Amino acid sequence: MTADLIRVLVADDHPSVRAGVRTLLDMTGGIQVIAEVDTSDDAIRMARELQPDVVMMDLRMPGLGGVEATRTVVQESPHIAVLCFTMVEDSDAVFAAIRAGARGYLLKESGSAELARAVQAVAKGEFITSPAIAKRISSFFEASTRTGGALEAFPVLTAREREILDLIAQGRNNAYLARHLMLSPKTVRNHISNIFAKLHVADRAEAIVRAREAGLGRTSHTTGEQR
Known part of the structure; x- marks a missing residue:
């Protein structure tokens, strides 16, 4: 463009x-x-x-x-x-x-x-x-939370976005994501922005809570270097 x-x-x-x-x-x-x-x-x-x-x-x-x-x-x-x-x-x-x-x-x-x-x-x-579609997505997440849904709570995410969300839920920062996934820092930021928008969360902390409730981020072996 x-x-x-x-x-x-x-x-x-x-x-x-x-x-x-x-x-x-x-x-x-x-x-x-x-x-x-x-x-x-x-x-x-x-x-x-x-x-x-x-x-x-x-x-x-x-x-x-x-x-x-x-x-x-x-x-x-x-x-x-x-x-x-x-x-x-x-x-x-x-x-x-x-x-x-x-x-x-x-x-x-x-x-x-x-x-x-x-x-x-x-x-x-x-x-x-x-707004109508955003409301529909939010309703789906709310229903999934009430019924204990796991990965099905995030059908709106692409495979790459789900992978990034899993790493975020492990406590990884953007620098680690870029190195680990071999992406540019800008691409990582764009993916994270899309994740926040799709999940209707305000920030990283809220995204982590939502992800961990859905069962993501459970394989963390975080060290200072990794984060």
């Missing part, structure tokens, strides 16, 4: 939706829609060719489907942010998309200002959802 322009690929099989999104985003300073596609297969192909900063992905499209397209785009080009923009709001779809690597999940009923902010946020590496 350049400092001045966020390049967006819109993937949706409804022409009216694509036209509306293009009009809205092109009117927002610093954002440009560079292409539109109407199948998930074309979303993968055009993301590979054009390397946009953000892919706005509908979940229900011809081809592989939005979740698999999201997974493929993120695996091939981890720097591309996928923002799911869809009418689908059931919990299974939400968690599947986010596990596949989506950095955001927004319902099509969202307002124009919310959509523009979401594109800007995911382009900067943040994780974002609409």
